[in-house]
Amino acid sequence: xxxxxxxxxxxxxxxxxxxxxxxxxxxxxxxxxxxxxxxxxxxxxxxxxxxxxxxxxxxxxxxxxxxxxxxxxxxxxxxxxxxxxxxxxxxxxxxxxxxxxxxxxxxxxxxxxxxxxxxxxxxxxxxxxxxxxxxxxxxxxxxxxxxxxxxxxxxxxxxxxxxxxxxxxxxxxxxxxxxxxxxxxxxxxxxx
Amino acid sequence: xxxxxxxxxxxxxxxxxxxxxxxxxxxxxxxxxxxxxxxxxxxxxxxxxxxxxxxxxxxxxxxxxxxxxxxxxxxxxxxxxxxxxxxxxxxxxxxxxxxxxxxxxxxxxxxxxxxxxxxxxxxxxxxxxxxxxxxxxxxxxxxxxxxxxxxxxxxxxxxxxxxxxxxxxxxxxxxxxxxxxxxxxxxxxxxxxxxxxxxxxxxxxxxxxxxxxxxxxxxxxxxxxxxxxxxxxxxxxxxxxxxxxxxxxxxxxxxxxxxxxxxxxxxxxxxxxxxxxxxxxxxxxxxxxxxxxxxxxxxxxxxxxxxxxxxxxxxxxxxxxxxxxxxxxxxxxxxxxxxxxxxxxxxxxxxxxxxxxxxxxxxxxxxxxxxxxxxxxxxxxxxxxxxxxxxxxxxxxxxxxxxxxxxxxxxxxxxxxxxxxxxxxxxxxxxxxxxxxxxxxxxxxxxxxxxxxxxxxxxxxxxxxxxxxxxxxxxxxxxxxxxxxxxxxxxxxxxxxxxxxxxxxxxxxxxxxxxxxxxxxxxxxxxxxxxxxxxxxxxxxxxxxxxxxxxxxxxxxxxxxxxxxxxxxxxxxxxxxxxxxxxxxxxxxxxxxxxxxxxxxxxxxxxxxxxxxxxxxxxxxxxxxxxxxxxxxxxxxxxxxxxxxxxxxxxxxxxxxxxxxxxxxxxxxxxx
Numbered sequence: 001x002x003x004x005x006x007x008x009x010x011x012x013x014x015x016x017x018x019x020x021x022x023x024x025x026x027x028x029x030x031x032x033x034x035x036x037x038x039x040x041x042x043x044x045x046x047x048x049x050x051x052x053x054x055x056x057x058x059x060x061x062x063x064x065x066x067x068x069x070x071x072x073x074x075x076x077x078x079x080x081x082x083x084x085x086x087x088x089x090x091x092x093x094x095x096x097x098x099x100x101x102x103x104x105x106x107x108x109x110x111x112x113x114x115x116x117x118x119x120x121x122x123x124x125x126x127x128x129x130x131x132x133x134x135x136x137x138x139x140x141x142x143x144x145x146x147x148x149x150x151x152x153x154x155x156x157x158x159x160x161x162x163x164x165x166x167x168x169x170x171x172x173x174x175x176x177x178x179x180x181x182x183x184x185x186x187x188x189x190x191x192x
Numbered sequence: 193x194x195x196x197x198x199x200x201x202x203x204x205x206x207x208x209x210x211x212x213x214x215x216x217x218x219x220x221x222x223x224x225x226x227x228x229x230x231x232x233x234x235x236x237x238x239x240x241x242x243x244x245x246x247x248x249x250x251x252x253x254x255x256x257x258x259x260x261x262x263x264x265x266x267x268x269x270x271x272x273x274x275x276x277x278x279x280x281x282x283x284x285x286x287x288x289x290x291x292x293x294x295x296x297x298x299x300x301x302x303x304x305x306x307x308x309x310x311x312x313x314x315x316x317x318x319x320x321x322x323x324x325x326x327x328x329x330x331x332x333x334x335x336x337x338x339x340x341x342x343x344x345x346x347x348x349x350x351x352x353x354x355x356x357x358x359x360x361x362x363x364x365x366x367x368x369x370x371x372x373x374x375x376x377x378x379x380x381x382x383x384x385x386x387x388x389x390x391x392x393x394x395x396x397x398x399x400x401x402x403x404x405x406x407x408x409x410x411x412x413x414x415x416x417x418x419x420x421x422x423x424x425x426x427x428x429x430x431x432x433x434x435x436x437x438x439x440x441x442x443x444x445x446x447x448x449x450x451x452x453x454x455x456x457x458x459x460x461x462x463x464x465x466x467x468x469x470x471x472x473x474x475x476x477x478x479x480x481x482x483x484x485x486x487x488x489x490x491x492x493x494x495x496x497x498x499x500x501x502x503x504x505x506x507x508x509x510x511x512x513x514x515x516x517x518x519x520x521x522x523x524x525x526x527x528x529x530x531x532x533x534x535x536x537x538x539x540x541x542x543x544x545x546x547x548x549x550x551x552x553x554x555x556x557x558x559x560x561x562x563x564x565x566x567x568x569x570x571x572x573x574x575x576x577x578x579x580x581x582x583x584x585x586x587x588x589x590x591x592x593x594x595x596x597x598x599x600x601x602x603x604x605x606x607x608x609x610x611x612x613x614x615x616x617x618x619x620x621x622x623x624x625x626x627x628x629x630x631x632x633x634x635x636x637x638x639x640x641x642x643x644x645x646x647x648x649x650x651x652x653x654x655x656x657x658x659x660x661x662x663x664x665x666x667x668x669x670x671x672x673x674x675x676x677x678x679x680x681x682x683x684x685x686x687x688x689x690x691x692x693x694x695x696x697x698x699x700x701x702x703x704x705x706x707x708x709x710x711x712x713x714x715x716x717x718x719x720x721x722x723x724x725x726x727x728x729x730x731x732x733x734x735x736x737x738x739x740x741x742x743x744x745x746x747x748x749x750x751x752x753x754x755x756x757x758x759x760x761x762x763x764x765x766x767x768x769x770x771x772x773x774x775x776x777x778x779x780x781x782x783x784x785x786x787x788x789x790x791x792x793x794x795x796x797x798x799x800x801x802x803x804x805x806x807x808x809x810x811x812x813x814x815x816x817x818x819x820x821x822x823x824x825x826x827x828x829x830x831x832x833x834x835x836x837x838x839x840x841x842x843x844x845x846x847x848x849x850x851x852x853x854x855x856x857x858x859x860x861x862x863x864x
Binding site for chain 1: 767769
């Protein structure tokens with residue numbers, strides 16, 4: 001514990017980790033099938049959806065339309081608009097609490113971040129559920145009893161695709177932000 | 193009983209073995225146990241080399257892998273290709289415009305890959321059209337023909353297109369001399385009226401665009417094949433000729449009388465100086481330059497009307513001749529640029545010239561007279577030496593970069609390995625049968641990759657399962673990495689390869705385009721997004737702005753077309769993924785079908801002849817619902833009042849939106 005930097009520095013590290021979310025995707029969903037050498041990778045960022053190449057969304061939408069999944073339109077996903085604002089707010093709050101340098105501030109910030117992280121993950125789960133279950137009844141290919149929700153975390157076989165879903169660097173940075181926040185709080189307590 | 197069976201099978205196997213042995217004796221005696229392994233490329237593995245083989249009378253180019261001998265692609269060049277609409281589609285048909293009109297076939301002979309510093313750079317490929325004199329350029333990022341330039345006032349552009357070591361020029365010569373300019377004269381006035389031309393086509397270094405820079409007026413011989421100097425001999429061209437007898441009938445006999453013909457030697461740097469000094473005459477003529485626009489894929493045809501002629505009589509020190517053994521078929525230059533091999537196909541010996549000796553002879557004016565004002569260099573003065581009795585009918589020589597040359601012998605049906613410096617014969621292997629050209633990857637460059645050699649044979653006969661009188665040609669692959677050449681593969685090639693070049697796969701693979709970015713599509717009839725698909729009438733022309741995306745065409749129902757209309761289907765493939773072409777076939781179309789690559793727009797003209805409802809569909813098995821990818825065009829009688837109407841099921845509006853959004857985003861990205 002003694003070797004840890006000061007709470008203020010830890011808090012600034014937490015803020016830096018959050019800033020990294022603008023530079024790295026939070027999550028990755030990888031689809032593998034025989035006809036797609038190298039697989040298709042979808043990257044979910046705090047403010048956009050991208051992938052292995054710039055046409056990934058069109059290519060996944062084309063595949064998905066056969067089984068009646070809705071097309072992904074990043075422009076119509078409101079979360080991609082307000083999540084970045086929340087992140088800016090958390091960065092601002094983090095800087096503020098680093099400046100105030102009180103353990104209660106570190107505590108409050110960390111709890112808020114964890115709550116936001118969990119609700120974000122839950123929101124992501126709801127989107128995945130909706131994409132996987134809300135199928136067009138006129139879809140060309142209908143498989144009795146089949147839904148296409150990608151796993152939130154882990155692997156799953158969906159028809160000819162093996163789907164894998166894991167955090168990307170951004171996800172790790174989000175966890176790191178929480179960790180640094182918690183350490184800032186503990187260090188500030190321990191000092192007293 | 194068991195014993196009997198065993199005896200029988202033993203007998204059968206002995207018989208089989210002896211039959212195989214019998215066959216081996218005359219054809220493949222040197223096949224070793226591991227030969228198959230050397231040519232084997234395991235499933236999922238790649239070949240080491242791309243080999244581009246000319247298609248001869250097919251007019252096309254084929255692409256094979258080495259060492260497997262697998263066929264990867266046929267690139268349509270000089271002949272229409274109905275399977276993808278090449279030369280039929282509105283975009284590509286202008287490639288075939290010539291001063292003779294629309295000529296949709298030719299005879300493609302010699303492949304040249306672009307070079308930098310005497311090595312292949314993998315950017316472009318050039319090939320000649322022999323019959324209606326033309327040179328085509330293939331873009332090696334798309335493996336598609338993008339430009340064809342006609343060469344004026346020549347006949348039979350066999351001697352073409354030979355590239356200089358930094359792709360400055362493509363050199364060519366006329367195979368048949370003719371009156372220049374063309375005129376109605378008796379054929380037996382050949383000696384007075386017939387002339388030859390050596391042509392220099394310059395290349396724009398950024399885009400590869402071809403331009404006829406100048407032509408050199410030459411005596412009326414048959415200019416057969418050429419090579420340009422490299423390294424020490426850079427700046428010079430060497431062209432073999434036959435028929436220095438200037439015969440005009442029964443050439444078989446009359447052009448084979450003299451013991452030696454002449455090889456033309458051109459100092460093209462000097463020619464450039466004369467050109468810059470204005471020592472040319474400009475002549476009125478007509479030839480076409482057909483160039484594909486990169487963004488739209490539309491070929492624009494332009495008629496050119498003048499050409500610049502240099503006359504050796506007025507431009508001293510520009511052209512020389514040197515005697516070369518009887519009826520040569522090409523001259524080949526070793527990787528150092530010093531040695532020039534003259535392949536005299538009716539001679540028993542092969543002459544090897546030394547560039548430095550030729551230069552010395554020129555300096556010392558060691559000439560044996562002249563022909564039409566062109567000095568003839570003393571044969572012995574330029575000669576490095578003679579390869580004694582190498583075989584019968586030498587045709588083509590390439591090099592391995594280790595000081596050895598490999599020559600095909602048409603008549604004795606073999607490949608002979610010999611040392612360039614010592615002229616000593618090192619090995620000979622039979623080929624099956626009668627090889628024309630051979631290819632070693634980079635074998636004509638400064639830096640050959642001397643691992644494999646392919647002999648391209650003119651005669652197939654019994655090499656493969658028979659397919660009636662007309663057969664594929666046969667090629668043999670040799671491993672030449674050791675002291676002796678080793679036959680490792682026999683494979684059929686699409687007729688008729690005359691010449692080939694092979695290049696290391698890694699020089700091309702990474703540049704190979706996977707699809708055309710749709711945001712770069714500037715075709716005036718492109719449909720950017722399904723939402724923009726529509727049908728427009730302009731008088732009796734109906735333009736269908738159609739899109740293709742797995743697995744539907746939009747629009748797929750069209751009404752209001754009338755008999756006598758010209759219906760243009762402008763199909764844009766909206767896909768942006770690797771290997772998702774869509775096809776288009778219209779019932780009763782009298783021209784071709786289309787194959788449209790992702791991001792591309794191609795146009796098919798359909799002229800309906802009778803009223804009714806006609807089906808169209810995607811011809812490329814694009815997806816699980818490919819069979820559903822179809823539609824109907826209703827044709828009404830002339831003068832009918834059926835309104836123009838089109839549509840696609842509203843249920844698919846979701847995709848339409850996706851496509852539109854996608855395109856807008858792509859456009860925005862491109863403009864940033």
